[in-house]
Every structure is written in structure tokens, then in C-alpha cells.
Amino acid sequence: GGQAVADAKQVLYDQVAGNFQSFLDSVPEGKPFCYWFGPTLVHRKWTKGSGKTLWGIDPDDLKGKMPKFLPDVHEVRQDMADYLGEVQAFDTGLGVLLKMLKDSGQLENTLVVVSGDHGAPGFPRGKCNLYDFGVQVPLAISGPGCRGGRVVDDFVNLMDLAPTFLEVGKTAVPDVMTGKSLLPVLESDKNGTVDKNRNWVITGRERHVARAREGFLPYPQRALRTRDYLYILNFKPARWPMGNPYNLTDTKTPATNVLENNTFVTFGDLDASPTKAWIIEHRNEKKWQQHYDWAFGKRPEEELFVIADDPDQVNNVAGKPQYAAVKSKLRKQLLDELKRVKDPRVMGDGSTFDKPPFVSQR
Numbered sequence: 012g013g014q015a016v017a018d019a020k021q022v023l024y025d026q027v028a029g030n031f032q033s034f035l036d037s038v039p040e041g042k043p044f045c046y047w048f049g050p051t052l053v054h055r056k057w058t059k060g061s062g063k064t065l066w067g068i069d070p071d072d073l074k075g076k077m078p079k080f081l082p083d084v085h086e087v088r089q090d091m092a093d094y095l096g097e098v099q100a101f102d103t104g105l106g107v108l109l110k111m112l113k114d115s116g117q118l119e120n121t122l123v124v125v126s127g128d129h130g131a132p133g134f135p136r137g138k139c140n141l142y143d144f145g146v147q148v149p150l151a152i153s154g155p156g157c158r159g160g161r162v163v164d165d166f167v168n169l170m171d172l173a174p175t176f177l178e179v180g181k182t183a184v185p186d187v188m189t190g191k192s193l194l195p196v197l198e199s200d201k202n203g204t205v206d207k208n209r210n211w212v213i214t215g216r217e218r219h220v221a222r223a224r225e226g227f228l229p230y231p232q233r234a235l236r237t238r239d240y241l242y243i244l245n246f247k248p249a250r251w252p253m254g255n256p257y258n259l260t261d262t263k264t265p266a267t268n269v270l271e272n273n274t275f276v277t278f279g280d281l282d283a284s285p286t287k288a289w290i291i292e293h294r295n296e297k298k299w300q301q302h303y304d305w306a307f308g309k310r311p312e313e314e315l316f317v318i319a320d321d322p323d324q325v326n327n328v329a330g331k332p333q334y335a336a337v338k339s340k341l342r343k344q345l346l347d348e349l350k351r352v353k354d355p356r357v358m359g360d361g362s363t364f365d366k367p368p369f370v371s372q373r
């Protein structure tokens with residue numbers, strides 16, 4: 012009932028507030044602090060139906076609103092509603108922290124940054140993918156010198172946060188950092204495009220689950236996203252992008268509860284979930300074979316998507332002659348930048364990340 016829901020939410024609020032208060036109490040008077048709020052709410056697993064029960068998000072309201080690569084069926088809509096509920100829970104926890112900062116008189120003197128590390132887990136093309144659904148995360152920033160009430164369209168990579176923090180702290184940014192400080196953007200009063208040079212971003216992926224493939228091999232990708240296009244370079248297209256299809260044959264499928272709860276049983280780079288289970292269980296039905304392929308199938312070396320025509324990025328035009336010049340230009344821009352920053356994937360024979368050690372020995 013309503014009381015049980017209220018009690019469940021209160022546990023969250025009390026935990027968030029208690030943790031933050033004990034941290035604030037430990038900060039010496041007048042000293043700066045850095046607090047990292049990293050709840051595991053949006054990490055799998057979630058209680059089925061919790062999005063509706065706790066947060067009033069009805070799965071059926073999502074009908075017709077799902078991205079093309081997700082089956083628009085109740086089980087998947089409920090999984091998405093539960094994810095959105097976890098996002099609401101995080102947002103509510105953030106509200107608790109902001110109120111505590113305000114009540115203690117510290118909000119005006121605190122730089123607050125809200126973001127995420129990747130797209131939704133356990134959904135195809137989300138976490139562990141370089142499509143927008145996998146890498147486009149929220150970024151909201153407030154604090155001293157930030158002009159609020161604006162929406163900025165400039166491209167940002169999360170590594171831009173490190174030089175931003177150093178600049179705010181009036182500390183020199185080391186030459187080895189390739190990120191660019193966001194301070195000029197934050198101090199501007201413009202909406203939309205603020206820095207016209209921030210019109211592209213590069214993303215990359217190597218490994219998630221070590222044993223998703225034979226020999227602990229990763230699935231190396233780099234992508235260049237501009238306003239108009241997404242270009243993805245898959246360095247090893249013979250490998251399975253979401254991991255090997257272990258324990259799967261034409262006639263053999265792991266049990267539903269196994270697919271929903273054990274990430275490693277098959278396609279280990281996609282977190283276990285009801286959505287993963289549903290797509291695998293329906294893979295031999297003609298209506299859903301395309302969704303299965305979008306989720307798990309091998310990919311060509313190059314993928315190119317026209318954002319305006321194909322926001323869900325399901326129509327690869329990399330092989331079409333009319334896009335040959337665009338593809339060539341984007342590939343060169345991507346590889347030139349990777350070489351400039353000495354990305355190990357384009358240095359030497361490119362196999363550095365394929366074999367241990369994965370970091371240089373000092």
C-alpha cells in the first residue's frame with residue numbers, strides 16, 4: 012500500500028542524508044571538500060514492477076515511444092519503466108543533498124556536477140556501445156560563476172571535467188590531459204552553441220566483462236560523433252560485440268530466470284535483464300530476428316548513421332556510394348585525432364589492449 016511505498020522511499024532518503032551528514036561533520040571548518048554521490052540505483056538488478064509501484068511510471072504509457080531497436084512489448088516496456096524509476100530515485104536522492112547544502116549555507120559556494128558513466132545497462136545498444144543510447148549521458152552543472160537556466164548543445168567528453176576542476180581550483184592543468192576545461196562554457200550566458208569548436212566528440216570502448224570472449228579479448232571500437240553524423244570504427248569485426256553466444260544453439264536456450272540474473276551465461280557484455288532474456292527467447296521468431304541482430308549480431312568494420320534521418324541509429328549507410336566522401340572524411344578525422352593522442356589501438360600493431368599488462372609498467 013501507500014504506506015509501504017512511503018516507507019521504502021524514506022529508507023533511501025535517510026540513507027542519503029545520513030551518509031552526507033556524517034561526511035560534512037568530518038570536514039574541518041573552512042576547508043574545501045569533494046563528495047562523490049555514486050548510488051547503485053540505476054545499476055542492475057531492479058525489482059520488477061518497481062517503476063510503477065514506487066514512482067507511478069506505467070509501462071503502457073511507453074507504448075509507441077520505445078527506440079526502434081527495443082521490442083515494443085510489455086516485458087521490455089516494464090523493464091524500461093523500472094529503469095526510469097531508478098533514475099527518479101537517484102534524482103530524488105540528489106534533491107536531498109541539494110537541500111542539505113542549501114540549509115547549511117554551502118550551496119552557493121559548491122560546484123555541483125551531475126552525470127552518468129554510460130547509457131542504460133541491460134538494454135541493447137546501451138551500456139557497452141558507442142551508439143547515442145550507450146554514450147549520451149546527462150550533464151548538469153551549477154555553482155559559483157555558472158550562469159544557470161541555460162541549455163548548452165556543445166559536445167563534451169567526461170574527461171573534460173578533470174581540467175575544469177583544476178581550473179576552478181586555480182591549479183595548472185598537466186600537459187598529459189587531453190580534456191578541455193568547461194569553465195568558458197559555464198561562465199558564458201549563451202544557450203545552444205557556446206564554443207563553436209566543440210562540434211564533435213570521440214568515444215571509445217575496449218572491454219567490459221573479461222571473459223565475454225575467448226582469450227579475454229575485448230571488442231575495440233572508436234567513434235566520432237558530429238552534429239550530423241555518427242561514425243563508428245569496429246577494429247575487430249570478426250569478434251562478437253556483446254560477447255560470445257555461449258550456451259546458445261538453435262534448440263537450446265538458458266532458462267528465463269538465468270538470462271535475467273546471470274550476465275555471464277551468454278553475451279556477457281550485455282548485463283542480465285528481463286529485456287535480454289526476452290530478446291534471446293524470441294530470437295527464432297521472424298518478427299524479432301532483426302531486434303536480436305541489432306542487439307547481438309556481428310557488426311561491419313565501419314558504421315555510419317545520419318542523425319537527422321535515423322536518430323535511433325539502425326540504418327547503417329557506410330556502404331552507400333553517396334556517403335563515401337563523408338565516411339572518408341570522418342574516418343580520417345577520427346584516426347588523425349587518435350594518433351595525435353597516441354591511442355594504443357592505433358599505435359604499432361594496435362594489439363596493446365588485447366594482451367596483459369593493460370597498463371604500462373613504471
